[in-house]
Amino acid sequence: DGGITQSPKYLFRKEGQNVTLSCEQNLNHDAMYWYRQDPGQGLRLIYYSQIVNDFQKGDIAEGYSVSREKKESFPLTVTSAQKNPTAFYLCASAYLGLAGTGELFFGEGSRLTVL
């Protein structure tokens, strides 16, 4: 089935550790996005990519890193420099149209807790 797969679904980490969240899509979408959501709040953009080997910082990129070596994959690393990493992380993908990014399709999310 086509879709977006995020893993792991739940992740616990000790302070000072880097963790990498996986995001894979088989929808042949050009664009991929990472958002962060804190309890009771909306989605904040971390990084996005619209072609392979290129990506742009979003509004809250500090303490995060990404790569886009393949069209299907857009992993997110939460580094030890991220001061408050406990959150719900959402990966999404979309076609690119004339009006810009089209409709986003989301994975099920990864919930990161720092102990």
Add this chain to the structure above:
Amino acid sequence: QKEVEQNSGPLSVPEGAIASLNCTYSDRGSQSFFWYRQYSGKSPELIMSIYSNGDKEDGRFTAQLNKASQYVSLLIRDSQPSDSATYLCAVNIRNPSGGYNKLIFGAGTRLAVHP
């Protein structure tokens, strides 16, 4: 000024009533607009997309766009308890430093439909 603004609610409506959700955005050049529904602990799911001024209807949902006023709304007719969720407005915003557009979400409006 936030790029995309929504009233956080909660908006409480009785079953069978019309729920009206509103969203304003800052980038006058935005061309694509989306409404997502998010149940607690789940990822967002797309309800409507709209690209042109006017109304777009899909079942019980109607999206309304007014680019001159930089305003987009979502009407839910015959509201049901199962519609109780957070509704997120998303707008394609031009990247001020050049490069690709980015999809920015509002903080969301929580809707509660009571029997």
